Amino acid sequence: MEDLFEIDDETKMRDQLRTHYAEPLSSIELRVHAFPHHQTLFNGIQRFLFEDRVAIETGKSRTQVRNECKSHTYAVMQRSDAWGRLLMDCFPAALRLSIHPQPAHSPKIGILLGDAEDTWLTPWHGVAVRHAGNFHLMRRQEAEALGAQVIECRGRPSYFQLGPDT
Numbered sequence: 001m002e003d004l005f006e007i008d009d010e011t012k013m014r015d016q017l018r019t020h021y022a023e024p025l026s027s028i029e030l031r032v033h034a035f036p037h038h039q040t041l042f043n044g045i046q047r048f049l050f051e052d053r054v055a056i057e058t059g060k061s062r063t064q065v066r067n068e069c070k071s072h073t074y075a076v077m078q079r080s081d082a083w084g085r086l087l088m089d090c091f092p093a094a095l096r097l098s099i100h101p102q103p104a105h106s107p108k109i110g111i112l113l114g115d116a117e118d119t120w121l122t123p124w125h126g127v128a129v130r131h132a133g134n135f136h137l138m139r140r141q142e143a144e145a146l147g148a149q150v151i152e153c154r155g156r157p158s159y160f161q162l163g164p165d166t
Helices: 010-021 025-034 036-056 062-090 140-145
Strands: 096-098 108-110 127-131 134-138 149-153 156-161
Touching: 010 062, 025 036, 025 062, 036 062, 127 140, 134 140, 140 156
Parallel strands: 096 108, 127 156
Antiparallel strands: 127 134, 149 156
16 A cells, blocks of 8 residues: 555554545445345354454453454445455456355455355365365364474475375
């Protein structure tokens, strides 16, 4: 954003982005309640925010963290929409890709980064598990519960291996 705004402060850049490109939060809330795709997007973002925060904020109940994540989720959606509008203004002929599923006729094209039971699962919230010569994305706890072992490459954790690799 520092290339698009003549400000050095990240908070002020986000404020300017919201001022010029964002819809009111009330409009986003109405869309979430009116359209299944927006409800699915909301649920996915809220789940990822919750999973990140519940591990960090151990002094709070899961319900309290989930409720706090609700307003954060609307704000994430607002900034994402505003960012998309800014990119359209600056790069009207550009193709926009996403690591998340996208509905037909979306301004973005969804790219699936790996085979997974949950199409919303990305490498940022899951782990790569190799089994029978193929990689599959899954949650770390699930991989560990199945007995997958961490494989290192060049002395660093790289992926999980489940059973013999045939």
